[in-house]
Amino acid sequence: xxxxxxxxxxxxxxxxxxxxxxxxxxxxxxxxxxxxxxxxxxxxxxxxxxxxxxxxxxxxxxxxxxxxxxxxxxxxxxxxxxxxxxxxxxxxxxxxxxxxxxxxxxxxxxxxxxxxxxxxxxxxxxxxxxxxxxxxxxxxxxxxxxxxxxxxxxxx
Amino acid sequence: xxxxxxxxxxxxxxxxxxxxxxxxxxxxxxxxxxxxxxxxxxxxxxxxxxxxxxxxxxxxxxxxxxxxxxxxxxxxxxxxxxxxxxxxxxxxxxxxxxxxxxxxxxxxxxxxxxxxxxxxxxxxxxxxxxxxxxxxxxxxxxxxxxxxxxxxxxxxxxxxxxxxxxxxxxxxxxxxxxxxxxxxxxxxxxxx
Amino acid sequence: xxxxxxxxxxxxxxxxxxxxxxxxxxxxxxxxxxxxxxxxxxxxxxxxxxxxxxxxxxxxxxxxxxxxxxxxxxxxxxxxxxxxxxxxxxxxxxxxxxxxxxxxxxxxxxxxxxxxxxxxxxxxxxxxxxxxxxxxxxxxxxxx
Numbered sequence: 001x002x003x004x005x006x007x008x009x010x011x012x013x014x015x016x017x018x019x020x021x022x023x024x025x026x027x028x029x030x031x032x033x034x035x036x037x038x039x040x041x042x043x044x045x046x047x048x049x050x051x052x053x054x055x056x057x058x059x060x061x062x063x064x065x066x067x068x069x070x071x072x073x074x075x076x077x078x079x080x081x082x083x084x085x086x087x088x089x090x091x092x093x094x095x096x097x098x099x100x101x102x103x104x105x106x107x108x109x110x111x112x113x114x115x116x117x118x119x120x121x122x123x124x125x126x127x128x129x130x131x132x133x134x135x136x137x138x139x140x141x142x143x144x145x146x147x148x149x150x151x152x153x154x155x156x
Numbered sequence: 157x158x159x160x161x162x163x164x165x166x167x168x169x170x171x172x173x174x175x176x177x178x179x180x181x182x183x184x185x186x187x188x189x190x191x192x193x194x195x196x197x198x199x200x201x202x203x204x205x206x207x208x209x210x211x212x213x214x215x216x217x218x219x220x221x222x223x224x225x226x227x228x229x230x231x232x233x234x235x236x237x238x239x240x241x242x243x244x245x246x247x248x249x250x251x252x253x254x255x256x257x258x259x260x261x262x263x264x265x266x267x268x269x270x271x272x273x274x275x276x277x278x279x280x281x282x283x284x285x286x287x288x289x290x291x292x293x294x295x296x297x298x299x300x301x302x303x304x305x306x307x308x309x310x311x312x313x314x315x316x317x318x319x320x321x322x323x324x325x326x327x328x329x330x331x332x333x334x335x336x337x338x339x340x341x342x343x344x345x346x347x348x
Numbered sequence: 349x350x351x352x353x354x355x356x357x358x359x360x361x362x363x364x365x366x367x368x369x370x371x372x373x374x375x376x377x378x379x380x381x382x383x384x385x386x387x388x389x390x391x392x393x394x395x396x397x398x399x400x401x402x403x404x405x406x407x408x409x410x411x412x413x414x415x416x417x418x419x420x421x422x423x424x425x426x427x428x429x430x431x432x433x434x435x436x437x438x439x440x441x442x443x444x445x446x447x448x449x450x451x452x453x454x455x456x457x458x459x460x461x462x463x464x465x466x467x468x469x470x471x472x473x474x475x476x477x478x479x480x481x482x483x484x485x486x487x488x489x490x491x492x
């Protein structure tokens with residue numbers, strides 16, 4: 001029973017481990033660029049969680065194998081649990097084969113596809129901010145920046 | 157077979173993540189981040205998300221590495237040794253991770269075709285999209301047609317990010333000066 | 349890197365193929381993995397490669413910053429414009445069926461709509477990636 005739980009959940013646990021590595025980099029390191037890297041690691045872990053949920057064991061990528069058969073014949077529900085036994089009694093082997101194909105869930109793929117591109121766009125904004133901070137303070141380390149700020153306030 | 161690939165890739169990913177944590181030369185960190193992205197692209201392929209793997213390989217291992225290198229060339233690549241004790245972040249991370257693992261216990265198992273996530277709208281997309289949209293790649297038809305508003309929003313966000321980078325980086329570069337002259341750069345806040 | 353003959357020749361040799369591949373990924377995205385997002389990034393990567401090998405000035409002669417900036421805005425305009433056109437034709441916003449009013453084959457309009465919308469995505473992603481790259485690479489050389 002325990003082994004069962006492991007096999008059906010280890011994906012989530014590895015994802016959580018990676019997420020926590022990213023989180024740890026984010027909160028324990030002072031360098032701003034390292035923080036951006038940590039944020040990226042966290043982000044990729046979230047992507048993996050979504051894609052893990054969309055996977056069906058024994059499924060194929062959601063690109064229709066035989067769209068004409070699937071479109072005209074309505075040989076049953078691909079992607080559903082009943083897709084496996086949806087063969088039509090062997091009238092046409094090609095269509096039957098297409099009907100037995102199980103597709104993984106396309107919806108998480110769509111969400112993550114756009115999220116990746118948005119992720120790189122926001123990362124570039126973060127890096128641009130880091131570059132400006134470096135130019136303004138001469139350092140990227142958080143504690144040095146707050147020290148410089150404190151010195152400036154004291155000099156006022 | 158696929159489960160072996162799965163486990164090997166996850167192990168490598170874990171190792172890459174750990175190395176990212178430990179290495180302090182930021183050039184090496186950026187290269188490791190590229191490797192991390194490429195490995196996760198492989199994992200996406202194993203999990204049937206070919207479009208996502210494609211994007212991750214092109215974005216994460218390609219453009220993102222170039223942008224990080226550009227930023228490092230401008231901002232220097234040395235990271236200081238963390239000054240404070242890492243105990244508190246470690247506790248926070250362990251507690252958060254524990255709570256999340258506890259949360260997964262109620263989640264349906266990985267890869268079962270009967271999971272609720274596969275039966276909300278995904279059935280409709282897979283069964284009807286060829287009649288309604290007429291293209292075999294379901295991801296494209298969902299992306300561009302069923303969820304066209306989403307995609308338009310994301311395109312706008314990408315554009316807005318570019319505007320942000322242009323605003324941040326296109327001004328003239330001021331010479332950096334510490335102490336007295338620094339009022340110029342931080343001057344907006346102080347009004348000096 | 350400007351003196352390395354292998355890298356120079358290799359980059360020059362690879363760039364057209366990368367651009368071709370990007371266009372293939374875009375226009376074949378209906379039938380295989382791919383689409384506007386990936387194609388835009390790959391197209392931008394081709395120019396980033398050329399800029400890394402031949403220098404920013406050489407690439408900016410071919411692809412000026414003004415043009416990529418315009419691309420970034422133009423793509424969003426194409427995407428939103430398709431929606432406005434379908435609305436003027438009497439359908440919902442982004443209801444692509446309006447583009448080819450053919451009740452027996454509603455998917456024709458969808459084909460046109462998806463192609464146009466993906467083109468908008470391609471143009472925006474390409475423009476944004478190249479613009480951002482130019483700004484990071486051009487910073488610290490006096491101008492940007």
